[in-house]
Amino acid sequence: NLTIGFSQIGSESGWRAAETSVTKAEAEKRGIKLKFADAQQKQENQIKAIRGFIAQGVDAILVAPVVATGWENVLTEAKEAKIPVILLDRGIDAPKDLYLTSVASDQVKEGRVAGEWLVKTVGSKPCKVVELQGTVGSTPAINRKKGFEEAIAGQKNISIVRSQTGDFTRAKGKEVMEGFLKAENGGKDICAMYAHNDDMAVGGIQAIKDAGLKPGKDILVVSIDAVPDIFQAMAAGEANATVELTPNMAGPALDALAAFLKDKKQPEKFIITESKLYTPADDPKGEYERRKGLGY
Amino acid sequence: MPTDFRPADPGSVGNRPPETSGADANVVLVAKGIVKTFGNHTALNNVDLALHAGEVHALLGENGAGKSTLIKIITGAYTPDHGEISVDGVQVQFTTPQQAQSAGIGTVYQEVNLLPNMTVIDNLFIGRQPRRYGLVDRKKMAREAHRILSQYGLDIDVHAELSTFSVAVQQIIAIARAVELSGKVLILDEPTASLDRTEVEKLFEIVRRLKARGLAIVFITHFLDQVFELSDRITVLRNGRLVGSETIGDLDRTSLVRMMLGKDLAFVHAEMAADDTEPSSPLMHFRDFGRSGSVNPFDLTIHRGEVIGVAGLLGSGRTEMARLMFGIDTADQGALDIDGQKICLRAPQDAVSQGFGFCPEDRKVDGIFGDLSVRENIIIAMQAKLGWLQALNRDEQMEIAEHFIEALDIRTASDDLPVKLLSGGNQQKVILARWLATDPRFLILDEPTRGIDVGAHAEIVRMISRLREDGLALIVISSELDEIVSYSSRVVVMRDRSLVAELRGAEINPSSIVRAIAAQDAEAAE
Amino acid sequence: MRTPSVKRLLSPQLVALLGVLLFNWIVFPGFFDVAWRDGRLFGSLIDVINRGAPVAILSIGMTAIIATRGVDLSVGAVMAVAGAVAATCAVTGQPVIIMLLAPLAVGMLCGLWNGFLVSILSIQPFVATLVLMVAGRGVAQLITEGSIVTFNDPVLIFIGTGSFLGLPMPAVIAIALMVGAHLLVRRTAIGLFIEAIGVNRSAANFTALRSRSLVLAIYAFGGVCAAIAGTIAAGDIRGADANNTGLWLELDAILAVVIGGTSLMGGRFSIPLSVVGALIIQAMNTGILVSGFPPEFNLIVKAGLIIIILVLQSAKLAPALHRIFKQRPVKPSIQTSEKTG
Amino acid sequence: MNPRYRPLAATTLIFVIAYGLCILQYPGMWSTRILGNFLTDNAFLGIAAVGATFVIISGGIDLSIGAVIGLAGVVVAVLVSHLGLHPIAAFGIVLTMSALFGAAMGAVIHFLQVPPFIVTLAGMFLARGLASILSQDSIPISHPFYKTIMDLYYRLPGGGRLSAIGLLMLLVFLIGGLIAHRTRFGSYVYALGGNPTSAALMGVPTGPVTIGIYALSSLLGGLAGIVYSLYTSAGYPLAAVGIELDSIAAVVIGGTLLTGGYGFVFGTLIGVMLQGLVQTYIVFDGTLSSWWTKIAIGVLLFLFILLQQLVFSAHKAGTRLKKAAA
């Protein structure tokens, strides 16, 4: 009997699609009527959507903010209209009282986990890393770069030799990796590839194979998101590690909301989803089967 | 065009204006030693021009002689390679037409150069709109516009888009604009090409008034009678060279023509009296053919080997009738049958496949493919008829193009030259060539001699009769009555969008046509 | 192109291409190294041809469309749709022939739709195709439900990543298409008709060219080109990424055509030069990759290079270039020479 | 009524009808809130679209608008948040810079005869590039001046807000309308769109006008960027990606011909509002998946254009137009 508005960024990646479908599923499970609005990657559309939800007088609003800034005004309007707002998969810089809670992963941590895995794996061997960045200027790209660099900061033997943007896409990931392979002596000098998301990693893996090298052995592959396809690669021994970013942000969010609406129980401000590391040791086949239904 | 760059030999025909003319008090504008080359082609070769206050100076020459180019140079639209221009004895160097305008030189360029998307007012005043509080004053402009246009007997909605008016009206507006702008010099490049007699009269009246006011007026035309009627002094160009400059008094028609062509012109009008020979078998028959709101149903039988002249005032619907006959507008009533069987014209393709051809009136908009070469412009209709699969290869194209360039005496540096660079008259010939190449059996010519020089005019008139002898059927729309008379075996007259009279044999003479047009006892003429 | 071969060799486009390649060589000395590795050529230069292929293919169709004074913004979206269709056929195990023809058919349908809006309803091309640009990607995502449909069908993968005579398959397809299209327009009268329509639509009508059906066909062809590019893109990553395939590629394609010297106002066009334009663009991108500039400089570099190239071949400077290279035969036409004589 | 105004009237009518239908389905859409939101949420788009209108009427196109918006926002943010300038000063600097940026593009277009599409595409790359070099991340602006401006609004009965930026947009449209239809510059813009050669022969200073047009477009782009930074109280290099297409669509839906020479500034306002309407409708519906959203937008866009086309052809049939509708 609840009606909730959900302002989603868009559908730029498989992970995003999965988050959307999981959210819808979670809402259905709880018998909540979900009003969905796709913002086509535009913040102004998200703001329009939120205003629209307010005008319709929904019971609560879920937002997956496209960027951290610029929400103060519209969230104030929501507050004035007494509509609780919950943030998904990213925090924002605005006064905490403007939203009920934010369910998000720690993107810096994701990068760090990936970096720590690499440090552990290569030990003291010298290791040149190439980095496939996300879209220039996007928060995940910035944070995942930051975290990874923190993790390898201490290590003299590990260094990022090349870093370019692959726009979070497979095609660009592959193209960029091709470039890197040429630039680094046919890839012989590269010891590991760090991709800000799995899609780019999958593209990169193909590039490595085309160059006649063995991804996962000649060049270590570590990336973030844990989408089904990376597990296939892992099962084939072509990827070495991925850090999970769960598409299920809505579950915790809706629980918190229910609790709040039932007996005004204030949830904690920041619900951080865990950034679990997956390696070939963690039954990639099974993980693949488990995930491929989720709409990735 | 001439490829030898030697300067005009001083001993060339005619006497040049005295070199001291710059000092002469009532000389307004002097152009000295103007040279202009386009690529490897010399359009103007050491040409002089001196304009005196209070004179009408006719600038004459064949198509492609360089008249318009000279004008464009004087008014800053082109910059000359050599030569200098001085106004009131002061040397000037116009780099934009704007500067020429503000120096008091008003110009009507050859092809109507106005803005079809803007209102009549805008076209009259753009660049010098009256302003109140920094905003343009539309009311004032509207009042002014009405005043100005009324001088030309034109009473139209000045707030309407220019494109909704016919070529004629647009021409008048262009003239009005130039006259308003001209403080010292008024330049008219073939202003009368698309005007009918009454409008020409009004124009001349105004020109005479300005002349009395002491303006210098340059007048380019191919109508020799108009030259003798209006101008005091003539300057003749040929192939970009100055042939001579004389006062009109010392000249008679033939010597003028000789100056222009460099040879005598066998006058056609004498040799071809309208023949009364019964036209051969009927070719096609338009039966109450018409289109509501455009052309009232008309009945017309066309025989092989006859020329039907179409007379009428501007806006009488001649062009629209032609468009109808060619399937550009589709008739919503009546029928056409050719050799007995019924044909319906849904699109020009249908007409062409029946062996029709159509030279439209508005050369620039409906005729030429400006950026395409002369060659392509000539062969395209033929190619379209052949279809896209069997393409003419380059040599075949060349052959055809060269043939017609020769036959119609088209002045072009090469058959690869973009047709937009040809002079107005030569463009007209190219379009004619385009249709002759499809060897049609029925040809519609809408104002074919508009803007064409005496020589070419005669050629085209001769060609029309030659085509008729070859058994073609032609419909020729023209505003020049003696021309119509000279080649028509039958004349139909249009008024208010309907065919009102049909004259044959002895009736074919200017006076009876005028009567028919003017609607006096038109029935009697039937 | 009927221009003398001497001039074509020295066309500003090729000069620009050489310039960019030289630039790449400066920032990355190994740029021109080409190795032979398991049955195929391998090297940055090859990457340029390979990665440039999709845009090149788009630009082939786009050239014809622009020559008629049109433009097609929907090609990127059509790529996505075609890729999605191909992938779906692959995963649902359709026979190869269907898997290859279905995307092309869909592409042609999209093209016909655009053509219908432009030539029959005479809607301005920019907006007419904007419709499909927006909706098309939606359709693509509808087919894949927003996820990346991965496949491992050998045929598609071969089209995307295989090689023929050592050259990458996409490049081979692009070259074949270019030659085919060029011959088609120049050996038949189609090229002339296209240019005529682009130069003066009204005159074309008066000359009884079948403008409407031709324009329709041309947009359809553009759709097919986009579909081919889409199939290649899908084969390349072994999956259909409806969200990102061909995103903003329409701009690259148009840019390629204009660099190729075809005016957006229609008229004269050259398919081979448009393909060169596409290569120039890709050479820039690859150069940026191997150069090791930080990514935030990508756009600046790209902008800088574009400006340089355009200044090089700008309408004002081009004549200067031409005057140096061109030797047009001076042919005075008969009658005038006898008159002046 | 003068036939020139028919397309405009049609567009307006279409908007009214469309809005009416929406209200029938979702009565909630008839509220001062929604009306207020229309203005506030589309303020920056509207302002940018006014610039686009001029460019398009002149027969050109400006793809750099979105990037200029992004750049302007970032520059303001840097000046205010990092260098501690007062917003007013920052605004002044940004507006000047963007005007110069546009003037430069106009100069290239005029003097080098490079097609606008390409020049402005390069401009787009350049502006985005500069923005992302200045800052990768989005920079929050927390200057009291910003709060005061955003708190400046007139509360309508029923909770709607007439915000400062919304009113600013209306003001820009008003001024834009005056410039387009009541000044010499305006008439020059139409002249250029009608036929550059004739315009030049008639004494229109094509060079300065071209430069002026693109300067104006970028200036308004800069202003839109400032508004966007007010709207989100931040500067973000990736802000307003693809806005150029939205604004062009708005202009064209508003009855302006992309081939140049015809159009109305007011029509653009309607175009913007129509797009806002589509967005709001989709939000109210709330059942459309991401892809159906895209499809729906496309279909609606098509319907608007189609309706308009019908009116246009009627309009052309009305006035006897022999010229080629290129």
Ligand SMILES: Nc1ncnc2c1ncn2[C@@H]1O[C@H](COP(=O)(O)OP(=O)(O)OP(=O)(O)O)[C@@H](O)[C@H]1O
């Ligand atoms: N821009 C140009 N580029 C190349 N050649 C040109 C250009 N303008 C004119 N010409 C050539 O210069 C010659 C003179 O042209 P112009 O228009 O002055 O002739 P004209 O005397 O006005 O003829 P008409 O009486 O038919 O108007 C022509 O042969 C034409 O082909």
Ligand SMILES: Nc1ncnc2c1ncn2[C@@H]1O[C@H](COP(=O)(O)OP(=O)(O)OP(=O)(O)O)[C@@H](O)[C@H]1O
């Ligand atoms: N002088 C004019 N004033 C107003 N309208 C005109 C004028 N001349 C033509 N028209 C418009 O054009 C229509 C018919 O023009 P059309 O060109 O068919 O006649 P025409 O006899 O061919 O005239 P023209 O000799 O200019 O070709 C008229 O009904 C009118 O709408």
Ligand SMILES: [Mg+2]
């Ligand atoms: Mg002339």
Ligand SMILES: [Mg+2]
């Ligand atoms: Mg006529």
